[in-house]
Amino acid sequence: MIPLSVPHIAGNEWQYIKECLDTEWVSSAGKYVDLFEQQVAKLAGSKFAIACVNGTAALQVALEVAGLKPDEEVIVPTLTFIASVNAVRYNRAEPIFFDCDDYYCLNIDKIIEFIRQETIFKHGASFNRKTGKRIRALVAVHVFGNAVNLEPLLELCHERGILVVEDAAESIGTVYRGGKLDGKATGVVGDIGFYSFNGNKIITTGGGGMIVTNNSEYAERARYLTTQAKDDEVRYIHHNIGYNYRLTNIQAALGVAQLEKLGEYIERKRTNYQYFKQAIDQIPGLHLAEVPPYCEPNYWFYNLQIDKDIYGRDREELLALFTAEKIQVRPVWYLNHWQKPYVKNQTYKIEKAIQLFEKTLNIPCSVNLTTEQRTKVIEVLKNGQR
Ligand SMILES: Cc1ncc(COP(=O)(O)O)c(C=O)c1O
Structure with a gap:
């Protein structure tokens, strides 16, 4: 797992x-x-x-x-x-x-x-x-x-x-x-x-x-x-x-x-991000979201974006594929203005959040992710193409 x-x-x-x-x-x-x-x-x-x-x-x-x-x-x-x-x-x-x-x-x-x-x-x-x-x-x-x-x-x-x-x-x-x-x-x-x-x-x-x-x-x-x-x-x-x-x-x-370890952990997460970015962006229909140019982030989570028409599978299919391989991935949060306690609240021009919600999966990002685990994630993505 x-x-x-x-x-x-x-x-x-x-x-x-x-x-x-x-x-x-x-x-x-x-x-x-x-x-x-x-x-x-x-x-x-x-x-x-x-x-x-x-x-x-x-x-x-x-x-x-x-x-x-x-x-x-x-x-x-x-x-x-x-x-x-x-x-x-x-x-x-x-x-x-x-x-x-x-x-x-x-x-x-x-x-x-x-x-x-x-x-x-x-x-x-x-x-x-x-x-x-x-x-x-x-x-x-x-x-x-x-x-x-x-x-x-x-x-x-x-x-x-x-x-x-x-x-x-x-x-x-x-x-x-x-x-x-x-x-x-x-x-x-x-x-x-x-x-x-x-x-x-x-x-x-x-x-x-x-x-x-x-x-x-x-x-x-x-x-x-x-x-x-x-x-x-x-x-x-x-x-x-x-x-x-x-x-x-x-x-x-x-x-x-x-x-005491925060600096080291950010460094490890940055290294893993760079590895994933390089490997994922080579797979047609997949993209790892960029980080903003106006900050140096802590690289907490990685957002995999799926173009289902090119990749051949949508977010839910890829989620099932990862689950079968015992790799934990997650869609981004169900949007809050759709949540039951908030459906009646005011919203303002929400467009991008819906697009990103539909095409994003968060992939493993733990500080202690091993080289083998990183490789396995990429393997699943490569083999998943249709
Ligand atoms: C964006 C955001 N806000 C608030 C919280 C709440 O923090 P906690 O789980 O420590 O209550 C979390 C995390 O869990 C979070 O990710």
Whole structure:
């Protein structure tokens, strides 16, 4: 069996976790939680980092501290994992779904057009012409490790009172190249962002997330809300409804060890990407999606694109072929504006996301993918031609 994306544990994980067990610092406080926060902040270049139980909780809290209110609206991509959208609903707000570009990330031109033509700006805020509701934020999801092309949008969002919340769940280590954002990490170019350390991510804590921001008020509020909103820790006084969303020391110990390897893991993923790109692009009807020219991605996932008329098989047939060969591949997520909880929500000119959904399969991309496994994937693709 060749899995799609699994963790690679090959460094100081055992040593650091053993230390937690030996010292009995196993819960939501301890040296590794602090260390993990400091190290992620350093890597991201953010002033603050707040460890969370997972990325979904991190986004829920990020939206809340950014000021999202019930009945307001949030711009989101349709092509993303559903957690990016559900977190909007946890805040009792509504998503408006947008299209993607060639790199599977938000189509910035369509958002700029929408903000200019479909919203009314008054009292420092933008209101949706159609619903009259305030559009409070945009969730910029850096899908598959590719950065959203945020530079052309940041100023407009700022002028129009729309907060930029970055879902960098999949893109830790991705850095912008060129332009005004040159050298900046995804997650910290907007108002607030987060990373996920779920088991399928490039580095993992088993389950975990991290909010990053340069805004001290947001950071303080996020720390307060994720730790049960304690206004007096001794007497148990709470002025707000908080959450038990803190990461444990054991998970953070795993994270610290994994973070030590991030550079090496990105390098391995880049090498595997280049191997696949070269081999796949030679097979008629197949193509491995490019990465954006304006960033150095972390190469988290690889998108195989199938032209069924030339290749002779469509996405579903190829999926069945890989499954028979015990190779795990996946279509990209079923689009969110088609999901039952969201079918009634507003959408704006969604075209590309449908095309990419129909023709894309994610192929194995684990850090520890072997040469034999890579060769096997290509063999299946070559033999699958009709
Ligand atoms: C784009 C995106 N957003 C949000 C999440 C949620 O993160 P988590 O699984 O840590 O809750 C994930 C990953 O799982 C993701 O891929």
